[in-house]
Amino acid sequence: MSDFSKRLSALREQKGWTKTYVAKQIGLTSMQTYANYEYGRREPDFETTKKLANLFNVSTDYLLGRTAPDEDRNTADLADDDTIFTFEGKPIPEQDLEYMKRLLRGGRK
Template sequence: MSKFSERLTNLREGKGWSKTYVAKTIGLSSMQTYANWEYGRTEPDFENVSRLADLFNVTTDYLLGHKQPKNKITIQQAMDTIMSADGKEPTEHDRKIMESIIKAYLDNRE
């Protein structure tokens, strides 16, 4: 099994998603196409690698076998984590405040 196939399988299983769910979510008409990627029988084109990376919230480099950069998160990832912590939807005002704080924090870390 290739590093790509292994990571794809681990990411999907880690989310508790079915192959069918992933295939439909990235716009494939056949679950078998996706399954073949996990089994290492075929490989996706660049566009589908990008769709998979977006879906699993990882880089294309990671999917292709490179190490995931440490401590590199996007503002959106941080916002999603904060918002899911208490299960309440923040107001637009709260979102703007959180986004500015997170952006300032991330800018100062680089």
């Protein structure tokens, strides 16, 4: 059984969902097709993999065994000076950004 199959099965079981439920949610007409993903007999195409990741709220990298669950989503650290924060497509002015950082820290500098 591949990492993909194991993770897919574990995620479904954690949610308490049936194979039929998952198959319907991602638009498959046959539960057996989805079951074959869990059994490692078949692999989904890219689009189906994306649908599964969205359904289970994980990244495709996680499903493919490349990351741990806590590394799953990309996050930006406010301390990273290379990150450009925007609002409505415009860069946030430095003074506003400093104010937002203080708010997020609970008022501390």
